[in-house]
Amino acid sequence: MFLRIVGECFARRPRRKILAAVVLSLGMAVATAMLSVSLDIGDRLAREFRRLGANLLVTPHADSLRLEIGGVDYRPANAGAFLPESDLAKLREIFWRNNVVGFAPILEVPVSAVAISPAPPESARGAFRATLIGTWSAHAIMSPDGSRFVTGIEKTNPWWQTDGRWFTEGSDECVMGVKFAQRNGLHIGNVIRVAAGTRTAALAVTGLLSSGGSEEDSIVAPLAIAQQLDGKMGQYRRLDVSVLTRPEDAFARRDPATMTPEEYDRWYCTPYISSIALQIGQALPGTDVRPIRRVAEGEGQMLSHISVLMWLVTFAALFASALAVGATSAATVLERQVEIGLMKALGAGTRLVAALLVAEQLLLGLVGGALGYAAGILLARLLGESVFGEAPDESLLVLPVILALAVIVTLAGSLFPLRGAVRHDPAMVLRGE
Amino acid sequence: MFWRIEFRLLKASRGRLAVALLALSSGAAITAALLNLQLDASRKLTREFRAFGANVILSAPEEPSAPATARAAAITAPAESLLDAGILSGVPAGWEAQPVTAVPFLYFIADAKRVSSDPVVAASSPTTLVIAGTRLSDLPRVAPGWKMKGRPADVDSSSIPCLVGAKAAEELGTAPGDALHLRANERDGSCNVEAILSAGGPEDDQLFLPLATAQELAGLPGRISLVQISAPGSAAGIARLVSQLSERLPGAQVRPVRQFTETEAALYARIHGLLLAIVVLVLLLTILCVMTAMTTLALERKRDVGLMKMLGGHISRVLRLFLVEAGTLGLAGGLLGSAVGLLLSQWLGKRVFGVSAALRWEILPLTAALMVLVAIAGAFPLRLLARVKPAVIFRGEA
Numbered sequence: 001m002f003l004r005i006v007g008e009c010f011a012r013r014p015r016r017k018i019l020a021a022v023v024l025s026l027g028m029a030v031a032t033a034m035l036s037v038s039l040d041i042g043d044r045l046a047r048e049f050r051r052l053g054a055n056l057l058v059t060p061h062a063d064s065l066r067l068e069i070g071g072v073d074y075r076p077a078n079a080g081a082f083l084p085e086s087d088l089a090k091l092r093e094i095f096w097r098n099n100v101v102g103f104a105p106i107l108e109v110p111v112s113a114v115a116i117s118p119a120p121p122e123s124a125r126g127a128f129r130a131t132l133i134g135t136w137s138a139h140a141i142m143s144p145d146g147s148r149f150v151t152g153i154e155k156t157n158p159w160w161q162t163d164g165r166w167f168t169e170g171s172d173e174c175v176m177g178v179k180f181a182q183r184n185g186l187h188i189g190n191v192i193r194v195a196a197g198t199r200t201a202a203l204a205v206t207g208l209l210s211s212g213g214s215e216e217d218s219i220v221a222p223l224a225i226a227q228q229l230d231g232k233m234g235q236y237r238r239l240d241v242s243v244l245t246r247p248e249d250a251f252a253r254r255d256p257a258t259m260t261p262e263e264y265d266r267w268y269c270t271p272y273i274s275s276i277a278l279q280i281g282q283a284l285p286g287t288d289v290r291p292i293r294r295v296a297e298g299e300g301q302m303l304s305h306i307s308v309l310m311w312l313v314t315f316a317a318l319f320a321s322a323l324a325v326g327a328t329s330a331a332t333v334l335e336r337q338v339e340i341g342l343m344k345a346l347g348a349g350t351r352l353v354a355a356l357l358v359a360e361q362l363l364l365g366l367v368g369g370a371l372g373y374a375a376g377i378l379l380a381r382l383l384g385e386s387v388f389g390e391a392p393d394e395s396l397l398v399l400p401v402i403l404a405l406a407v408i409v410t411l412a413g414s415l416f417p418l419r420g421a422v423r424h425d426p427a428m429v430l431r432g433e
Numbered sequence: 434m435f436w437r438i439e440f441r442l443l444k445a446s447r448g449r450l451a452v453a454l455l456a457l458s459s460g461a462a463i464t465a466a467l468l469n470l471q472l473d474a475s476r477k478l479t480r481e482f483r484a485f486g487a488n489v490i491l492s493a494p495e496e497p498s499a500p501a502t503a504r505a506a507a508i509t510a511p512a513e514s515l516l517d518a519g520i521l522s523g524v525p526a527g528w529e530a531q532p533v534t535a536v537p538f539l540y541f542i543a544d545a546k547r548v549s550s551d552p553v554v555a556a557s558s559p560t561t562l563v564i565a566g567t568r569l570s571d572l573p574r575v576a577p578g579w580k581m582k583g584r585p586a587d588v589d590s591s592s593i594p595c596l597v598g599a600k601a602a603e604e605l606g607t608a609p610g611d612a613l614h615l616r617a618n619e620r621d622g623s624c625n626v627e628a629i630l631s632a633g634g635p636e637d638d639q640l641f642l643p644l645a646t647a648q649e650l651a652g653l654p655g656r657i658s659l660v661q662i663s664a665p666g667s668a669a670g671i672a673r674l675v676s677q678l679s680e681r682l683p684g685a686q687v688r689p690v691r692q693f694t695e696t697e698a699a700l701y702a703r704i705h706g707l708l709l710a711i712v713v714l715v716l717l718l719t720i721l722c723v724m725t726a727m728t729t730l731a732l733e734r735k736r737d738v739g740l741m742k743m744l745g746g747h748i749s750r751v752l753r754l755f756l757v758e759a760g761t762l763g764l765a766g767g768l769l770g771s772a773v774g775l776l777l778s779q780w781l782g783k784r785v786f787g788v789s790a791a792l793r794w795e796i797l798p799l800t801a802a803l804m805v806l807v808a809i810a811g812a813f814p815l816r817l818l819a820r821v822k823p824a825v826i827f828r829g830e831a
Contacts, residue, residue: 069542212688290637292633297577320719334449386706
């Protein structure tokens with residue numbers, strides 16, 4: 001009988017129930033969407049911040065002091081130390097390898113450059129001095145698990161823009177700084193000969209680089225070319241690494257040497273910039289791995305602030321949807337006053353009436369919550385795509401949260417009017433007073 | 434008469450209207466708070482982005498660099514690629530109503546050595562490093578992330594202070610409090626190490642001196658290599674500053690630090706988009722909420738409407754009554770809610786950014802107007818009342 005009454009309630013007045021269910025599911029859809037977007041907002045923002053490029057710098061431990069002014073290293077040739085390129089694959093074996101967005105080894109060589117094709121006019125003949133930056137553009141690394149990881153300067157310096165295209169790995173091509181090209185009347189398609197001492201190479205210009213920095217006055221070429229020109233086969237001097245990190249908190253700032261073993265494990269297994277730096281240092285022996293403070297600190301500070309903002313905003317949206325759902329269920333109870341009066345007049349106890357209505361609300365809440373979850377996933381995808389250009393991952397974790405929220409909010413919303421309705425004298429209600 | 438009926442109506446169904454009012458006010462509160470944050474976000478974010486330090490660099494129009502020749506011999510930077518220090522006066526003190534920090538830098542190469550009575554140290558050869566002359570006290574403003582270690586309080590104030598990069602300090606074997614002897618271009622100087630600086634970049638290999646001392650040591654009085662500017666403003670604002678500076682200072686090359694300005698623009702667009710989407714969703718939810726409250730109200734008022742119609746009230750007049758009711762509700766909810774919302778955004782601003790959001794009073798009328806529209810849209814179910822037939826009502830069939 002109990003179930004029949006509840007069932008009939010839905011069957012007899014479908015329009016009213018549908019309206020309530022629609023409002024419920026819309027409210028829960030918004031809640032689902034906000035939760036889904038917020039759950040990985042930290043990741044999204046962290047990725048967004050990787051536009052800042054490298055946040056770790058790896059240099060040889062034995063290196064002499066860099067005498068760099070305005071992007072030019074004034075150290076005598078061959079001064080300082082170098083690192084083996086073959087070690088770099090080990091970066092794909094560290095604990096937080098999946099947080100490494102990209103890395104690029106760099107070897108800078110001072111060169112003189114001459115245009116050879118097309119042959120320059122007599123007046124412009126002569127060698128131009130420049131720095132040749134040897135690096136990777138899109139270098140594929142095979143991981144031990146068989147996956148392929150493509151990395152290079154485009155990942156570590158995403159704000160570099162090229163007109164034309166990047167050089168291909170292993171070819172005799174280069175990308176030329178836009179200012180250097182302008183000053184010397186060079187264009188895409190030209191061929192230049194670069195010389196360092198007695199070693200030379202002929203490079204085709206495939207693109208013009210604008211970076212907003214001193215790189216606009218230099219030539220960027222494959223690492224192998226720079227190694228050959230400098231006579232440093234298989235070596236590099238500096239490694240830029242871009243990693244996704246968690247903002248440093250008080251725990252991360254502690255000195256790992258003072259931690260207990262459990263704390264050390266926790267620190268080691270958290271993607272703090274300091275722990276990733278330590279792991280990279282272990283993978284690449286003989287190096288100094290230093291966080292680039294300006295990028296890392298600024299990023300950490302902003303990341304934590306913006307995530308807090310987004311969570312607060314999410315709670316605001318959750319509150320609004322809870323309110324909409326609660327108000328709707330309140331309304332559905334309020335309109336049943338006559339019915340409640342009739343049931344009581346026929347001898348139903350207060351408990352029975354309340355149980356009936358609560359069962360109804362529960363059913364409504366669950367159905368609305370489930371429908372809302374489905375709609376919310378679509379909404380989250382839409383929202384994620386329009387705001388971040390990428391849909392958030394569907395999290396099944398959200399489903400129980402949403403269902404629980406739907407049930408709690410519908411019950412809370414109906415409880416208050418229910419108490420009033422059940423207490424009313426049936427005679428008064430039935431007379432229409 | 435109209436208003437008297439209106440007043441009575443409002444009074445009669447307080448309960449239902451309270452639900453609608455609650456929905457409207459909280460909708461308004463959230464909308465107002467988010468709109469205020471939205472309007473304020475650009476200011477906030479640009480302030481936040483100052484955490485990255487300098488975003489515009491002024492340098493000499495670059496001569497073709499000549500590393501191979503300079504590399505071997507040059508101890509100082511080539512003098513022609515320097516700026517006159519007077520160029521600093523061309524940088525505006527404020528931009529978009531916020532202060533601009535401009536810090537000059539002079540770079541040159543010099544030899545440094547720790548002053549010590551230890552014969553081993555005294556006999557060792559000096560270390561060659563890059564000296565950066567600058568205003569030491571302004572460093573944290575153009576490079577806020579740098580970590581300083583040391584800064585002992587008892588440094589003799591008569592001596593010249595300097596900051597040493599972490600790697601340079603390791604090479605020199607120096608610690609805060611030590612005295613250093615510097616030599617560049619046959620000129621001698623000295624300084625007292627105030628702190629060790631760790632920046633994670635080429636700065637770790639450098640030594641920072643007060644600008645005047647550096648100019649004197651290098652023999653380049655009144656000359657600087659570049660100016661780092663930390664300017665507030667959106668990406669577009671920075672672009673305007675860059676073009677204005679290049680116009681005003683033809684002798685210098687002005688460029689934005691693209692790494693930071695581009696990230697800023699992208700992040701700003703993301704946050705802006707998200708806040709806007711949430712405002713729209715919250716408004717939609719508020720409409721729904723008002724709609725359900727009004728549907729109940731419409732059902733309840735069937736009798737009233739029947740009576741009014743019977744007494745000769747035209748339906749348009751009756752509906753106007755209800756619309757004014759909804760509008761009043763919207764206005765009240767909007768004003769109440771946006772006042773709460775503005776306070777909320779102040780608190781949010783303080784909680785998130787450490788500085789409370791500036792109050793934008795234009796949000797108050799804007800939100801109130803939005804809420805009136807929302808309430809009227811939510812009152813749509815009242816149209817059902819037009820279909821009420823008085824006879825049916827009074828026969829008690831509805």
